Amino acid sequence: MRHTSAQAPSVVDRVLNVFGAFTPDRPALTLSDLSRRARLPLSTTHRIVGELARRGALERQDDGRYRVGLWLWEVASLSPRGTGLRENAMPFLEDLYEATHENVQLAVLDAPDVVYIERISGRNAVNVVSRVGGRFPAHATGVGLVLLAYASPEVQEQVLSGPLKTYTPKTIAAPEQLRRVLAGIRRDGFVISDRQVELISVSVAAPVFGPDGTAVAAISIVVPVEGTDPRVLVPAVRAAARGISRSLGAPKALGQPVGPSGDWQAPV
Incomplete structure (x- = not known):
């Protein structure tokens, strides 16, 4: 109960x-x-x-x-973080899927978890544990790490002070290590989550920003470890995330600060 x-x-x-x-x-x-x-x-x-x-x-x-x-x-389906976000994101998620035929995901933060609101998966794509409407601890997923990196300090401390469950030997379970990873995401604008949930897969994730400059969602692509260089996927994932952000009303033209790579980012 x-x-x-x-x-x-x-x-x-x-x-x-x-x-x-x-x-x-x-x-x-x-x-x-x-x-x-x-x-x-x-x-x-x-x-x-x-x-x-x-x-x-x-x-x-x-x-x-x-x-x-x-x-x-x-x-x-009337949830504002569901249908409207999904409708804006779908064209970009579909493009990302067509380019890779791997798992493409869209998630929002409900700390200490993420909730997946869309997933496109190919028949031969690597196995993933996520499902639409399902939730998973944020610290152990690419989308969750991205959303935590741009969350408020209060939300970050809530997660950092709680138990950090491990799923594989690669799961980030130490608070100080997690702090360093979140700082790196704010610096780089993306994350490569390496075998945190299953040892057979790696994900590349990037934030989606809304009109007020906050991260409202994150997208990721999950690919097999074997035979894949996740760094090659970073530009495509970031481009899709920027496209969704613009569709939501948060383009570079609105004056958001620009990160070191030249991509606009929300204030941190």
Whole structure:
């Protein structure tokens, strides 16, 4: 249960606990499953699930299990960090994919994690753990490192002071090492994340800026370690990120500071 207050959970808490019971590996649950995972009485769960199903927020399958409903997806699609950003980014993501036929991703920061809002993947592309709508610790991903580098000091300290989970021997798990990496990203405007999540892949990521000069998203391309020089991909990834930034209303012509490489960057 996600409710942490000493007080009894409110109706909203209970509803959110029901939604929180679903996970990528458990997308369909019985009423008993929902009751147990949400830590609610079965009678309460039955009442809440019934109301949610009537509204279309949950859907009941033929086998009696429940899934998240289409109505909830419609509501979620109204998020300002979802649809509008994705629509502006898609032409550039598609161009990047066509040039490489590897995994291309778009993510936003929800510290200490990133949330992936788009991914294009080829049949023969290297395996990745990300999925649209999924989240992953920011410190262990290329897109997350980029977004942390341009985040506020408060957000950075939140992540640096928390546990930094390791996935491979290459995962950045030491706060001082992470500080140095973030400083390098602000200097260079991109990052090459080397085998942090899986030892078979490396990613190149760059920030996407919005009209106010802040980093609103990041894009990356994930490629196999074997037979790939990630440095060759840096210009293409940065060009795509700049294109999305301009589409969002943050072109060089608006007067953002210019970095040492000649590419505009948000104030840091």
